[in-house]
Amino acid sequence: MSQRYDLAQGSTRELNSWLHHYNGTGESAAWQVVNPNGAHNLAVGLDAPITVDIEGHVGYYCAGMNKYAQVTVHGNAGPGVAENMMSGLVRITGSASQYAGATAHGGLLVIEGDASSRCGISMKGVDIVVHGSIGHMSAFMAQSGRLVVCGDAGEALGDSLYEARLYVRGNVAGLGADCVEKPMKDKHKLELEKLLCEAGITGADAGEFRRFGSARKLYNFNVDNADAY
Amino acid sequence: MPTKRRRKHDNDKQELRSRLRESATFPRSVIAEIQRAARTGIYDIRGFGAKRHVPTFDDLLFLGASMSRYPLEGYRERCDTNVTLGTRYAKKPIELKIPVTVAGMSFGALSAPAKEALGRGATIAGTSTTTGDGGMTPEEREHSKILVYQLLPSRYGMNPDDLRRADAIEVVVGQGAKPGGGGMLLGQKISPRVAAMRDLPAGIDQRSACRHPDWTGPDDLKIKIEELREITNWEKPIYIKIGAARTYYDTALAVKAGADVVVLDGMQGGTAATQDVFIEHVGIPTLPALRQAVEALQDLDMHRKVQLIVSGGIRTGADVAKALAMGADAVSIGVAALIALGDNGPEFEDDYNRLDSSAGYYDDWHEGRDPAGISTQDDELAARFDPVLGGRRLANYLRVLTLEAQTLARANGKSHVHNLEPEDLVALTIEAAAMAKVPLAGTDWIPGHGKF
Numbered sequence: 303m304s305q306r307y308d309l310a311q312g313s314t315r316e317l318n319s320w321l322h323h324y325n326g327t328g329e330s331a332a333w334q335v336v337n338p339n340g341a342h343n344l345a346v347g348l349d350a351p352i353t354v355d356i357e358g359h360v361g362y363y364c365a366g367m368n369k370y371a372q373v374t375v376h377g378n379a380g381p382g383v384a385e386n387m388m389s390g391l392v393r394i395t396g397s398a399s400q401y402a403g404a405t406a407h408g409g410l411l412v413i414e415g416d417a418s419s420r421c422g423i424s425m426k427g428v429d430i431v432v433h434g435s436i437g438h439m440s441a442f443m444a445q446s447g448r449l450v451v452c453g454d455a456g457e458a459l460g461d462s463l464y465e466a467r468l469y470v471r472g473n474v475a476g477l478g479a480d481c482v483e484k485p486m487k488d489k490h491k492l493e494l495e496k497l498l499c500e501a502g503i504t505g506a507d508a509g510e511f512r513r514f515g516s517a518r519k520l521y522n523f524n525v526d527n528a529d530a531y
Numbered sequence: 532m533p534t535k536r537r538r539k540h541d542n543d544k545q546e547l548r549s550r551l552r553e554s555a556t557f558p559r560s561v562i563a564e565i566q567r568a569a570r571t572g573i574y575d576i577r578g579f580g581a582k583r584h585v586p587t588f589d590d591l592l593f594l595g596a597s598m599s600r601y602p603l604e605g606y607r608e609r610c611d612t613n614v615t616l617g618t619r620y621a622k623k624p625i626e627l628k629i630p631v632t633v634a635g636m637s638f639g640a641l642s643a644p645a646k647e648a649l650g651r652g653a654t655i656a657g658t659s660t661t662t663g664d665g666g667m668t669p670e671e672r673e674h675s676k677i678l679v680y681q682l683l684p685s686r687y688g689m690n691p692d693d694l695r696r697a698d699a700i701e702v703v704v705g706q707g708a709k710p711g712g713g714g715m716l717l718g719q720k721i722s723p724r725v726a727a728m729r730d731l732p733a734g735i736d737q738r739s740a741c742r743h744p745d746w747t748g749p750d751d752l753k754i755k756i757e758e759l760r761e762i763t764n765w766e767k768p769i770y771i772k773i774g775a776a777r778t779y780y781d782t783a784l785a786v787k788a789g790a791d792v793v794v795l796d797g798m799q800g801g802t803a804a805t806q807d808v809f810i811e812h813v814g815i816p817t818l819p820a821l822r823q824a825v826e827a828l829q830d831l832d833m834h835r836k837v838q839l840i841v842s843g844g845i846r847t848g849a850d851v852a853k854a855l856a857m858g859a860d861a862v863s864i865g866v867a868a869l870i871a872l873g874d875n876g877p878e879f880e881d882d883y884n885r886l887d888s889s890a891g892y893y894d895d896w897h898e899g900r901d902p903a904g905i906s907t908q909d910d911e912l913a914a915r916f917d918p919v920l921g922g923r924r925l926a927n928y929l930r931v932l933t934l935e936a937q938t939l940a941r942a943n944g945k946s947h948v949h950n951l952e953p954e955d956l957v958a959l960t961i962e963a964a965a966m967a968k969v970p971l972a973g974t975d976w977i978p979g980h981g982k983f
């Protein structure tokens with residue numbers, strides 16, 4: 303049976319300390335959080351394979367730095383959801399604001415709606431799957447990991463990115479510096495199918511996606527590239 | 532040539548030479564830089580801090596004791612030096628024995644043994660050291676009793692375990708050497724270990740971000756800081772580090788964003804790798820910045836409640852004492868700590884010469900070829916450096932800084948270095964008087980405040 307926490311009666315501090323009791327124990331448990339009302343910093347710093355279901359909208363940095371836990375937001379998420387996540391699964395049934403999954407090192411972030419600008423900024427190994435579209439400057443300086451977008455991508459996708467792989471099904475408004483389209487090989491289709499499946503997204507055929515990555519022209523400073531900086 | 536003619540020839544030559552007149556606009560260093568730029572097509576990148584002259588603590592003097600002020604007996608009467616940081620919100624404030632901390636310098640810029648030595652030295656001296664733009668290494672955690680963990684725009688190696696392992700957290704908004712600039716680490720120094728810690732391909736020229744990825748202004752930062760506090764159970768002091776720019780307002784905004792401690796880095800502050808033009812031309816010197824930060828804290832009634840650490844060109848116990856007298860709670864050192872470890876040591880003169888440099892001038896820390904084995908990722912060079920000896924030397928230096936600061940505090944009759952005050956100071960130059968807001972020596976004149 304899951305434990306229930308009502309934020310209308312309690313506080314973020316109390317909720318997080320409850321959830322932190324499991325940290326490092328490896329214990330699993332299930333929590334349901336009601337009346338989040340857009341509160342910031344809910345379920346941050348979790349470090350155990352627990353599940354947390356938040357019934358409603360959340361503010362900034364929900365599930366920040368998550369390890370192992372499965373956090374589901376049944377609503378929309380504010381800026382920086384799952385920022386710097388290390389592992390685990392964060393799912394947003396609605397849409398997410400700016401910097402979703404920023405700098406995250408691992409785990410899977412699923413956004414069932416749209417994501418705003420700078421989705422996956424400086425991502426460092428996380429997988430992000432967005433069912434809808436993403437805003438401008440997404441995957442800026444993305445270092446590693448994979449970003450999958452079933453809808454469209456805004457301006458300057460993947461600007462100055464490193465080794466992250468980007469898959470987009472819809473339109474790309476524009477590519478950022480050093481980001482180029484790359485051939486979709488069988489191994490890419492395979493990894494994409496797996497990601498879509500893990501994210502629980504059906505009805506999107508891996509064959510319809512295009513792949514983008516780094517041209518690696520800005521990896522070492524070269525005077526002749528000065529215009530690109 | 533017959534002797535007579537030769538002598539005349541030599542005399543003519545000498546006369547010609549002494550008539551050579553260097554241009555003030557185009558001195559030889561400027562000419563050399565134009566030639567270098569024309570040859571390479573890229574700006575000059577280097578380590579160290581600003582080399583130009585700016586008003587500094589050297590332009591201030593202590594008055595000392597006199598008829599109306601009692602001094603304390605040197606060696607016999609106590610002059611305490613302890614500092615507590617993070618009393619505003621943190622459950623576990625930091626307790627330092629001395630008012631000097633070791634500033635954040637990245638693993639990547641510095642070798643792992645050099646980072647270890649900084650931890651060892653700081654620990655022996657009873658103070659803290661700080662990680663940097665590259666994450667926390669196990670070596671430095673192990674050897675640092677008090678370790679401050681930096682949260683930088685790049686977030687290289689950032690993870691919640693290290694956050695919880697840290698004793699304090701420092702959100703880096705800016706650095707004095709380059710307010711508004713991101714980190715830089717050139718390919719030679721991106722070794723496999725450094726690359727893995729930063730999730731980057733080895734050997735690339737890394738230019739890290741200058742803006743944080745998940746907040747944009749003080750209102751966001753307030754929420755970000757709450758997140759860090761939530762993750763670490765409100766235990767750890769949270770510092771905000773700013774480069775000296777619009778310091779009065781930046782300090783006020785740092786307080787508003789919820790800082791326990793403000794770290795202020797003046798323009799002379801060191802760097803591992805930055806464009807020379809950035810180092811020399813952006814930001815304001817430590818002296819006026821410190822005064823502005825103290826004024827902001829006082830205006831908010833937060834002086835001594837939010838602690839202030841100041842850095843940027845601190846070299847001597849006199850610098851330490853003057854910074855404290857102007858209202859800082861502690862100072863922090865970067866370049867001086869590296870020199871104490873052995874950087875620019877005369878014993879490496881031949882090696883420096885081979886790099887077209889000389890002991891006392893070497894600043895190409897970005898190249899990773901440091902003969903002293905400190906600013907390198909080359910295993911052979913790094914092996915030249917002994918972290919135990921380096922740690923000892925740093926501890927010795929920190930003790931000297933403290934002893935010197937105590938000497939000056941006692942001379943001014945103070946039983947704690949924090950009791951030093953602006954009253955104890957005068958300025959030697961009009962510039963320093965205006966910037967530090969202390970009177971020009973022998974007058975009661977502070978430019979902008981009353982008549983000469």
Ligand SMILES: Cc1cc2nc3c(=O)[nH]c(=O)nc-3n(C[C@H](O)[C@H](O)[C@H](O)COP(=O)(O)O)c2cc1C
Binds near residue numbers: 636637662843896906
């Ligand atoms: C080699 C080196 C590396 C540095 N790396 C960082 C860094 O990673 N993060 C940071 O905030 N500041 C960094 N700094 C700046 C120092 O933290 C500090 O602000 C500065 O060195 C203080 O001025 P000082 O060198 O005159 O004492 C670095 C400085 C040096 C010399």
